[in-house]
Amino acid sequence: MKVTKLTRSVLKQRREDRDLIAKGYRKHETDWSVIRGHGAIVGHVIIDAKVSADRKHVWTLVGKPEQVAA
DSSP states (O other), rough: OOOOHHHHHHHHHHHHHHHHHHOOOOOOOOHHHHTTGGGGTOOOOEEEEOOOSSSOOEEEEEEEGGSSSO
């Protein structure tokens, strides 16, 4: 397999997707469901946020306020 810059970036994104989904993160452009309190995540807060490898999305970890480390 020829490894190019594109191949490396795609593999990096796939690894990131696999690892962060396993940790409970969600990938969004924006997380309006938390900001506006839609659906089953009423009363939840954003615990952690990371910029994705492609720099176009944000990974957010959403949970109860009690889960936030002091």
